[in-house]
Amino acid sequence: MxxxxxxxxxxxxxxxxxxxxxxxxxxxxxxxxxxxxxxxxxxxxxxxxxxxxxxxxxxxxxxKSNNIIIHGILEEEKSTLELFEKLKKVFRNELGISMEEYDVKKISRIGKSIKGDKPRPVLLGLNSAWKRTEILKKKKNFKNIYVTEDYSKETIEKRKALQPKLAEERKKGNIAYIKYDKLVVKENTNANDKRKREDSNSPQADIQPKKQQTLMASKNNRVNAFDFMRRSNSLSTIITEGKQ
Known part of the structure; x- marks a missing residue:
């Protein structure tokens, strides 16, 4: 149940x-x-x-494509016009580039003004891309001023994060640079070829011992020939004395 x-x-x-x-x-x-x-x-x-x-x-x-940021311009101007005239003079004297009012779309200081602090960067917006390119090409001629491109905060953070990788690739001998927010790496074929040539045996290293061997052999031959001549003279003397 x-x-x-x-x-x-x-x-x-x-x-x-x-x-x-x-x-x-x-x-x-x-x-x-x-x-x-x-x-x-x-x-x-x-x-x-x-x-x-x-x-x-x-x-x-x-x-931001036609913008540049200029660092190191002393903050002494009292108006935007004075700031423009100062930049105009700097570009003409140090870069040999003429700058007119119609070239500029906007110009202003970036950030809050703090007394006793270093001068604020200057944001310069240009109306033409070729003028911006001209300045960037010659920016190394500046003495106490340096120029950077106008990037967003996110892009700047990405570029900073890529710096260690950039240094690592360049240390390897590769051609590396940051394009906007991407790391571009190209293998340096010239460096690889040079390294291969250095690692491989040099043809001169092979030729040199052969030359030394040839010289040593010829030297030994000369010595042997002198010995042979001495021995021959000795034998001739012995035979002559025996006949007498």
Whole structure:
């Protein structure tokens, strides 16, 4: 009797587990069916956000494309016009570049003014890309001034983070530089060829021992010839004395 009850209980337990599994699967299918459009919409939103970020980055780059930042200009001007005249003079005297009012789109100091602190950088926006390129090409001619490009804070942080990798690649002998916020690495084939030539045996190293061997051999031959001549003279003397 107890065995029958146990058997019935086991059957009921198995049936309940089966029904629970079927119910769970049905619930999960309904949940997945409900979530499917939400997941798809979320995926599309991520794509749209990514595209918007790319467009925003492009617009920021485009906005700053003709800008340069000039460091080291003493902050003595009392107006924007005086600042422009000062820059105009610096460009003419140190770079040999003429700067007129129609070349400039905007000019201003960056940051808050603090007494006793070093002069604030000057943001110079130009109307033409070729004028900006001309300044950047000749910027090494500045004496106490240096020029940088106008990057966003995010780009500046990325460039800073790439500096260790840049130094590492250059230490390897590769040609490496940072282009905007990307590290560009090119293998220096000239350095590799030079290294291979240094590692391989030099042809002169092989020729030199042969020359030395030839000289030694010729020297030995001369010595042997002298010995032979001495021996020959000695034999002649002995034979002559024997005949006498």
């Amino acid at each position: 107890e065995g029958q009850f146990q058997l019935l209980f086991d059957k009921m337990k198995i049936e309940m587990q089966k029904q629970t599994a079927e119910l769970s699967n049905a619930i999960m299918e309904k949940i997945e069916e409900k979530l499917k459009p939400i997941v798809e919409e979320n995926k599309n939103l991520k794509i749209k956000v990514g595209n918007l970020e790319k467009k925003l980055d492009y617009l920021q780059r485009e906005k």
